[in-house]
Amino acid sequence: MNEILVFTEVTDDGFDKSLLEMLFMLKELGHDNSTLTVAALGDNMESKESILKSIPVSKVVATKNLDTNKFNPNILKKVATNIVERLNPSKIIIPKTSIGQDLATRLAYSCNMGIVNDCLYIENNDDKWIGVRPVFGGNYFAKVKATTDSQIFCVRTKVFEELTDNSVTPDIEFYENDINIDSSTQILERTQEQSDGIKLEDAEIVVAGGRGLGGPEPFETLDEIAGLLNAAVGASRAVCDAGWKDHSYQIGLTGKDISPNLYFTVGISGASQHMAGCGNSKHIVSIDKNIDANIFKDAEIGAVGDWKNILPGFLDTLKDLAKD
Numbered sequence: 001m002n003e004i005l006v007f008t009e010v011t012d013d014g015f016d017k018s019l020l021e022m023l024f025m026l027k028e029l030g031h032d033n034s035t036l037t038v039a040a041l042g043d044n045m046e047s048k049e050s051i052l053k054s055i056p057v058s059k060v061v062a063t064k065n066l067d068t069n070k071f072n073p074n075i076l077k078k079v080a081t082n083i084v085e086r087l088n089p090s091k092i093i094i095p096k097t098s099i100g101q102d103l104a105t106r107l108a109y110s111c112n113m114g115i116v117n118d119c120l121y122i123e124n125n126d127d128k129w130i131g132v133r134p135v136f137g138g139n140y141f142a143k144v145k146a147t148t149d150s151q152i153f154c155v156r157t158k159v160f161e162e163l164t165d166n167s168v169t170p171d172i173e174f175y176e177n178d179i180n181i182d183s184s185t186q187i188l189e190r191t192q193e194q195s196d197g198i199k200l201e202d203a204e205i206v207v208a209g210g211r212g213l214g215g216p217e218p219f220e221t222l223d224e225i226a227g228l229l230n231a232a233v234g235a236s237r238a239v240c241d242a243g244w245k246d247h248s249y250q251i252g253l254t255g256k257d258i259s260p261n262l263y264f265t266v267g268i269s270g271a272s273q274h275m276a277g278c279g280n281s282k283h284i285v286s287i288d289k290n291i292d293a294n295i296f297k298d299a300e301i302g303a304v305g306d307w308k309n310i311l312p313g314f315l316d317t318l319k320d321l322a323k324d
C-alpha cells in the first residue's frame with residue numbers, strides 16, 4: 001500500500017499551483033515531498049512530460065493517450081479510480097479547486113472510501129488523520145475522521161503557502177489507457193471567467209463592498225482604491241444578488257474562498273456566511289456605520305461611520321502616498 005497520493009490538474013499552462021500548497025501542508029505533517037507520489041490529471045500527458053518533470057516529488061503517475069473531454073467529471077472519476085486501484089494509497093489529498101471538490105466526492109463513492117471534505121488543515125493524531133473543517137458558516141470548526149482504511153481529504157486552497165523546494169525531480173510513470181471513458185455527459189464548452197486585473201482568489205489585498213454602499217456606483221471608488229493598492233475587488237452576496245456586481249465577485253459560503261494578507265471591507269455586516277469565505281484573511285480592516293456589526297468581531301481595525309465621510313479622505317491619502 002502506497003502511503004500518500006496527491007492529485008493535481010495539468011494543462012498546457014502547467015500544473016495547478018494548489019499542488020504546492022498541498023505539498024507544504026504534507027511537509028508540516030511530517031511527509032517530505034521527496035517521498036510523495038502525485039497523480040496528474042489532464043489530456044495527452046505524454047506531450048506534457050516536461051511539466052510533469054517540474055513537479056517536485058519522487059514519483060508522478062499519469063494515464064497515456066487520454067482525452068478527458070475538458071476535465072469531464074465522469075471521465076476524471078474513472079481515470080482517478082483506475083490510478084487509485086493501481087496504487088492503493090492509504091491517504092489521498094485532493095486540492096479543493098472547482099474540479100477537485102467535484103472529483104473528491106465521486107472518487108470516494110467509486111472507491112468506497114471515507115472522505116473529509118473542505119478541510120482547512122489536517123491534524124495527525126497517532127497516525128490517524130483528522131480533517132479540520134469549518135461548519136455553521138464558519139462559526140465553528142469540526143474535527144472529522146474517516147473510518148475506512150483508505151481515506152480522501154479534500155483540502156481548501158490558499159490556506160497554506162506554496163512549497164518552494166523544487167530540488168526533487170520525479171520519476172514519471174505512464175499507465176496504458178485501458179479505461180472505458182464513455183460518458184453519459186459531454187462538456188461542450190469551458191469558458192474562462194473574464195476579469196480585469198488580479199484574480200480575487202490570488203490577491204494579497206482584497207477591497208470588498210457590501211449592501212451598505214447603497215448601489216453599484218460607489219464600487220468605482222473601490223476600484224480606484226484597489227488600483228492604488230494593487231488589490232482585487234470583491235463583494236457580499238447581497239451586492240451580487242442585487243445585480244450591482246456579477247456573482248464572480250461574491251465572497252463567502254456560496255461564493256469564493258479568499259485568504260488575503262489584507263481584507264478591507266466597506267458596508268459589509270459580516271454575516272457568518274460571508275465570513276466563511278474570508279475568515280482566513282490575515283488582517284481585516286472594516287468601515288461600517290453600525291458599531292455592533294458582526295464584522296468588527298474579526299476586524300483588527302474598524303472605522304465606525306458613514307463610508308461617504310471616510311472613504312474620500314482615505315482615497316486622497318492613498319493618492320498622496322502613491323505620488324511619493
Ligand SMILES: Cc1cc2nc3c(=O)[nH]c(=O)nc-3n(C[C@H](O)[C@H](O)[C@H](O)COP(=O)(O)OP(=O)(O)OC[C@H]3O[C@@H](n4cnc5c(N)ncnc54)[C@H](O)[C@@H]3O)c2cc1C
Pocket residue numbers: 209210211212213235236237238239250251252253254255256266267268269270271272273274277287288289290293305306307308
Ligand atoms: C445559505 C446561504 C448562503 C449565503 N452565502 C453567502 C455568501 O457566500 N456571501 C455573502 O456575502 N453572503 C451570503 N449569504 C447572505 C448573508 O447571510 C448576508 O445576507 C449577506 O452577507 C449580507 O450582505 P451585506 O453585509 O452586504 O449586507 P447587510 O447585512 O445588509 O449589511 C450592510 C452593512 O452596511 C452597513 N452600512 C449601511 N449603510 C452604511 C453607510 N452609509 N456607511 C457605512 N456602513 C453602512 C450596515 O450597518 C450593515 O452592517 C448567504 C446566506 C445564506 C442563507
